Amino acid sequence: MMKKLLLIIIACLFLTPALAVEPDEVLADPAMEARARDLSTEVRCMVCQNQSIEDSDAPLAKDLRILVRERIVAGDTNDEVLTFLVARYGEFVLLKPRFTLANAFLWIAPIGVLLIGGFIAFFAFRSRRGQNPVEKPLTAAEHEALKKILSPDS
Incomplete structure (x- = not known):
């Protein structure tokens, strides 16, 4: 040991x-x-x-x-x-670059991309929430066409 x-x-x-x-x-x-x-x-x-x-x-x-x-x-x-x-x-x-105006875009871009993506996702989901898909009953013509398709005689 x-x-x-x-x-x-x-x-x-x-x-x-x-x-x-x-x-x-x-x-x-x-x-x-x-x-x-x-x-x-x-x-x-x-x-x-x-x-x-x-x-x-x-x-x-x-x-x-x-x-x-x-x-x-x-x-x-x-x-x-x-x-x-x-x-x-x-x-x-430098292993850790300084924050200057010349490289500010490189420091800020990832945060900006995340914020923009978050806003797009938020508004996309919000607009879909109002569009609740409701099943509509079949019309008489659609009902007859479905019967014709499903009937064993055809």
Whole structure:
């Protein structure tokens, strides 16, 4: 039992995400290194695209991690570092894009589509509610035609 538990713990240690930061990238100041790691989780790897540069092993991600650390050492704030990266690589470099007028449509469109669809469905169901289909009795001519069709003589 104890061996199984130990094996599970060891397996869990190997399943944790591997951080791609190499020892030569780490800053000497722990506070600056913590800032760099926080910022690196917000920046998209342009090669992997759905991975932060903190988690990516791609050479471009390494270059971006080094660039982030250089800007922090130069005295830039977190916002200044992100603004620099956006100016250089575009808004796509951010894993969570900022809400700006340029991309407001992308943020608002899903809500607008849901609202428009809801209004259409509401009014469609409301107009159908007034149209209650009532069965009408057959006319004499229809009754005779039905008898003719169903009679075994034909």
